[in-house]
Amino acid sequence: MLKTFTVGPMEANCYILYNPGKRKGLIIDPGAEGSRLIKFIQEKKISILYIVNTHGHPDHIGANRKIKEYTGAPILIHQYDAPMLTKSEGVLPLVFLSEYSSPPADTFIREGDLIECAGMRLEVLHTPGHSPGGISLLTDDSIFTGDTLFAGSVGRFDLPGGSEEVLLNSINRILSLDENLTIYPGHGPSTTVGQELRTNPFIR
Numbered sequence: 064m065l066k067t068f069t070v071g072p073m074e075a076n077c078y079i080l081y082n083p084g085k086r087k088g089l090i091i092d093p094g095a096e097g098s099r100l101i102k103f104i105q106e107k108k109i110s111i112l113y114i115v116n117t118h119g120h121p122d123h124i125g126a127n128r129k130i131k132e133y134t135g136a137p138i139l140i141h142q143y144d145a146p147m148l149t150k151s152e153g154v155l156p157l158v159f160l161s162e163y164s165s166p167p168a169d170t171f172i173r174e175g176d177l178i179e180c181a182g183m184r185l186e187v188l189h190t191p192g193h194s195p196g197g198i199s200l201l202t203d204d205s206i207f208t209g210d211t212l213f214a215g216s217v218g219r220f221d222l223p224g225g226s227e228e229v230l231l232n233s234i235n236r237i238l239s240l241d242e243n244l245t246i247y248p249g250h251g252p253s254t255t256v257g258q259e260l261r262t263n264p265f266i267r
Contacts, residue, residue: 064088067247071095073122078207080090080183082107087181089113090130091200091207092249094122104134115133115172116140117209117249118197119147120222129164137169139178141189144196145171145192157158172198190237192230193218199237205245207257212237212246212256217265222240231267238266 068077071094079100081088087110093100104111112132116124119140127138127148140148148165172178174189178200185200185207193210195220200207210218212234220227239248242257259266 071221072120075122078158083179085181089180091115092117092123093126093130095125097126101117101133111136114138119144120196124165139172140168141196142171144194192220192226192233195224207247210249213248213251215263
């Protein structure tokens with residue numbers, strides 16, 4: 064099962080992917096509103112095994128601390144973005160006020176790693192460009208793209224560590240996958256690989 068929350072002043076997408084039978088799951092990008100996320104976890108009686116950050120920008124990690132304190136789950140992030148968890152300089156920290164808070168990473172994840180949880184499997188793809196350590200998470204029928212690719216748009220590349228060329232290479236990699244894959248981005252509505260291939264005005 065997948066539950067999507069839009070959280071925080073930047074309206075970031077947070078995803079809770081869980082197996083209702085086993086009551087276990089993981090959370091992707093708990094960017095804000097930790098109490099709201101915890102309420103859902105409590106209601107569904109889910110044991111969260113992992114906190115996965117697609118990248119280290121504040122709107123995607125702001126509730127890491129609150130979720131970790133409640134669940135005890137380890138924080139997973141690519142090593143290139145791991146310094147952002149504890150150093151907010153230059154990445155819009157003021158809009159998050161006191162909620163922006165994250166402990167350091169527990170585990171670094173990298174290209175090709177598999178995150179297995181309650182019968183679910185997510186493959187880590189390193190998709191930098193928006194940030195040096197940006198990742199996407201690939202399942203059998205979907206991909207969580209963080210701020211790399213959106214419905215009808217693409218991630219910014221003008222923040223520290225960003226690169227237009229690198230971002231477009233990452234996007235082209237995503238768009239080489241099965242056209243039927245559902246894309247769950249870091250902001251905005253879901254889409255599909257095929258839809259973006261046909262209609263995204265930023266794709267070259």
